[in-house]
Amino acid sequence: MIKIERIPPPPELTEDITKELREKYEQDGTSVWNKGYIKRDLLTMSSNKCSYCECLVNEESKYMEVEHFYPKNDYPDLVIEWSNLLPSCKRCNVNKLDYDPNVEPIINPCDIDPKEHLGMRLYRLIGKDNIGKNTIDILYLNEMERLVLPRFLIGNQTQDSLDDILNKITMYQQGVTNGTRNRNIIVNGFKNLLKQGMPDKEYAATVSTVLLNDCKYSECKDLLIQLNLWDDELIELEITLSNVKLETL
Incomplete structure (x- = not known):
């Protein structure tokens, strides 16, 4: 789970339309939130990911559902309130059901930075506090088959890529390989690896955590600095990764 910046409501969701849809729901329970423009902008806001588990919700069997952070049955006045809507996969939406965060708080990733309350250990999320x-x-969020295993697979792939890039950098630094072509392969390959932990990528929290906590990442960075290949783009990518990664507990 990562922090999500809430975007403005869809232009179609005017105050009059919001009132009309809310009254419609209160009258007959119609699913007034299942509007194309609402789903469109929620997906844009989360980069097509579930706001809770970070799986892509535009994949087959992982279709997106409109999640009401404060349950619609208990808070009908918020049924179409933009600040109460989140994009969710069916798995997370079903698990949350009608849970009321006002009883015992949970993380709303649009309001709270998840890394303040969550860490990671062996691809399992660890609660740092009651929230x-x-x-x-x-x-x-630690369902083995649906979440922990995918985190492990993408984390293992990340480490394999890191091993490969470190080997390439070492050979370049030792003069075994040289030239513009090999330099570009190294720098662009490392940048592409870091981009896999950007907020718009699936399981960004896992990738960024694995990368920045691996000693081989530090080795790569040190060698690139020695070779004068650590540029402004890499600096910005690392800053973004640092803002996404979870503490290893």
Whole structure:
């Protein structure tokens, strides 16, 4: 889970339309939130990811559902309120059901930075406090097959890529390989690896955490600095990764 910046409501969701849809729901329980423009902008806001588990919700069997952070049955006045809507995969939405965060708080990633309450250990999320623990339990964020295994697979792939790039940098630094072509392969390959941990990527929290906590990342960075290949883009990528990664507990 990562921090999500809430964007303005869809232009179609005017005050009059919001009032009309809210009254419609209160009258007959119609699913007034299932509007194309609402789903469109929620997906834009989360880069097509579930706001809780970070899986891509435009993949087959992972279709997106409109999640009401404060449950619509208990808070009908918020049923179409933009600040109460989040994009969710079906798995997370079903697990959360009608849970009321006002009873025991959980993380709303648009309001709270998840890394304040969550850490990671062996691809499992760890609650740093009660809010983190509640969030993990309510959303079942350590489900082995659906979440922990995908985190492991992408983390293992990240480490394999890091090994390969470190080997290339070492050979370049030792003069075994040289020239513009090999230099570009190294620098662009390292940048592409870091980009896999950007906020718009699936399981960004996992990738950024694996990368920045691996000693081989530091080795790559030190060698690139020695070779005068650590540029402004790499600096910016590392800053973004640092803002996304979770503490290893």
